[in-house]
Amino acid sequence: MKVPRKKMNLAERLYLPEIARGLATTFRHAVNPKDNVTRQYPEEPTPLPEYYRGIPALVRDEDGRIKCVACQLCEFVCPPEAIKIVPGEYPESNVEKYPDRFDLNMLRCIYCGLCEEACPEEAIFMSDVATFVVASREEAVLPKERLLEIGGTRTGIKKWAVK
Numbered sequence: 001m002k003v004p005r006k007k008m009n010l011a012e013r014l015y016l017p018e019i020a021r022g023l024a025t026t027f028r029h030a031v032n033p034k035d036n037v038t039r040q041y042p043e044e045p046t047p048l049p050e051y052y053r054g055i056p057a058l059v060r061d062e063d064g065r066i067k068c069v070a071c072q073l074c075e076f077v078c079p080p081e082a083i084k085i086v087p088g089e090y091p092e093s094n095v096e097k098y099p100d101r102f103d104l105n106m107l108r109c110i111y112c113g114l115c116e117e118a119c120p121e122e123a124i125f126m127s128d129v130a131t132f133v134v135a136s137r138e139e140a141v142l143p144k145e146r147l148l149e150i151g152g153t154r155t156g157i158k159k160w161a162v163k
């Protein structure tokens with residue numbers, strides 16, 4: 001169906017009244033101190049929403065043991081295939097596993113949170129770390145040690161979100 005185009009009146013065709021209206025809005029905000037929204041980042045960090053999804057991070061339990069059991073569910077569900085896990089086995093057990101390598105490619109991660117949802121051990125969480133700086137593409141692949149450093153010791157999603 002053809003949608004009829006609304007006819008412009010003379011003022012709209014001239015553009016000038018709309019330009020004047022735009023300039024008036026700009027001027028109004030420019031002179032109003034309440035509209036000063038300049039933030040001195042990074043000295044003044046941007047406040048994040050309570051359930052903001054930052055870098056996914058691995059966590060340890062209260063005994064300092066890595067909670068991940070290398071089941072690879074998160075690797076399986078991750079849409080952009082950002083996670084790569086190489087499982088290892090504890091020497092004293094031929095059943096329990098741990099991630100010998102756990103690499104997270106932050107150039108691929110889309111912060112969807114599916115890894116957190118899929119994890120049966122509450123071992124990976126979307127952290128509140130919003131920024132990270134790297135000097136090369138290789139550095140954007142965060143290893144297990146870095147993910148554990150970000151994650152620290154956490155025992156549940158509520159503990160993460162409510163500080």
Ligand code: SF4
Nearest residue numbers: 078109110112113115
């Ligand atoms: S947040 Fe999404 S994209 Fe990022 S690692 Fe987890 S599952 Fe993959």
Ligand code: SF4
Nearest residue numbers: 068069071072074119
């Ligand atoms: S983080 Fe969770 S889902 Fe991913 S391998 Fe470890 S235990 Fe499995």
